[in-house]
Amino acid sequence: MGFYAKYVLPRVIDLAMRNEETTRLRAAWIPLARGEVLEIGIGSGLNLPFYSSDVHRVYGVDPSLELQRMARKRAMAEPIEVEFLSQSADEQLPLSDASFDTVVMTWTLCSIPNAPKALQEIKRVLKANGRLIFLEHGRAPDPGVAAWQERITPLWKPIGGGCHLNRKIDDLIVAAGFRITELKTCYLPGPRLMTYTYQGLAETTGTDAAI
Ligand SMILES: C[S@@+](CC[C@H](N)C(=O)[O-])C[C@H]1O[C@@H](n2cnc3c(N)ncnc32)[C@H](O)[C@@H]1O
Numbered sequence: 001m002g003f004y005a006k007y008v009l010p011r012v013i014d015l016a017m018r019n020e021e022t023t024r025l026r027a028a029w030i031p032l033a034r035g036e037v038l039e040i041g042i043g044s045g046l047n048l049p050f051y052s053s054d055v056h057r058v059y060g061v062d063p064s065l066e067l068q069r070m071a072r073k074r075a076m077a078e079p080i081e082v083e084f085l086s087q088s089a090d091e092q093l094p095l096s097d098a099s100f101d102t103v104v105m106t107w108t109l110c111s112i113p114n115a116p117k118a119l120q121e122i123k124r125v126l127k128a129n130g131r132l133i134f135l136e137h138g139r140a141p142d143p144g145v146a147a148w149q150e151r152i153t154p155l156w157k158p159i160g161g162g163c164h165l166n167r168k169i170d171d172l173i174v175a176a177g178f179r180i181t182e183l184k185t186c187y188l189p190g191p192r193l194m195t196y197t198y199q200g201l202a203e204t205t206g207t208d209a210a211i
Contacts, residue, residue: 009161010066014044017107021188025135025199026050026106032133032201035101038125040089040118041108045071048078055102057081059095063088089121090114098127106135109169111162119176123204132178132202138169140187140196149193169198178202 030050039047042060044067051058060082062068068084075082085093090112103122112118122132140146149165156165170180183200 005161006066010044010064010070013067013161014046014070017043017046021190022046022107025197029133029135029199030104030106033102033104036099037102037104038093038095038100038122040103040105040122041111042071042084043067043108045074045082047104047106048074048080048082051078051080053079055080057083059083059085059100061085061087061089061093088112088118090117093121093125095125097124098130100125101127101130103130103132105132107137109134109136109172110138110164110167111160113162115167115172116176119172119178123177126204128204130204131181132173134169134173134198134200134202136167136169136198137188137194137196138165138167138198140192141185142192145192145196152193165193170200173202177205179205 026047027050030047031052033051034054035056037051037055037058039058039060042062045060048058048071058080060071063086065086068086072084103126109115109118126132139149146166153165156163170183173180180200180202183198185196185198188195188197
């Protein structure tokens with residue numbers, strides 16, 4: 001991993017993800033988490049202040065040790081136990097089947113190389129009555145914007161830590177065997193290529209989808 005990815009990008013991510021809009025959405029969705037929580041791509045721990053006292057413990061998966069260092073600092077300020085797993089979420093997680101009440105994934109599915117595999121892992125570790133809370137950016141519904149997302153993604157990926165602008169988040173979640181129970185989509189303020197946002201909740205359906 002080069003200097004940019006190891007040291008510069010984590011600071012850019014921490015700053016970029018701390019804005020008024022992301023904070024507003026975190027405050028709306030993260031308090032819905034309950035029990036044992038798995039956070040995919042915990043980053044610098046910006047969701048931690050929004051967990052309610054209904055959360056027993058958070059496991060945070062993220063391959064970036066630098067972001068994990070920032071998240072550990074934030075975790076110390078919160079009355080919540082946080083464990084960290086330094087790995088990609090599309091590799092097998094060292095966690096038991098059906099062991100989590102909630103999986104939280106915020107602005108992360110865009111960057112996971114094998115998104116369907118990561119969703120299968122999420123599905124495996126979620127309890128039957130558990131749910132996935134997602135807040136993600138992805139493919140816009142406007143054909144003009146979507147065409148530019150296709151063109152720009154190969155150029156943007158190396159700068160944006162592997163981020164794909166063109167993933168259709170709801171389709172990926174459904175294809176992995178989840179039932180989406182709530183979905184809100186909208187552009188947030190900012191460049192339309194990067195701000196079309198999928199917010200919602202999903203449950204497992206018990207059916208297996210091909211990876
Ligand atoms: C835009 S940041 C969002 C961070 C955090 N979820 C938030 O809401 O502030 C994307 C996160 O995905 C993480 N990430 C990148 N590739 C990943 C992978 N293969 N598995 C899990 N997380 C990954 C990055 O390290 C980073 O923390």
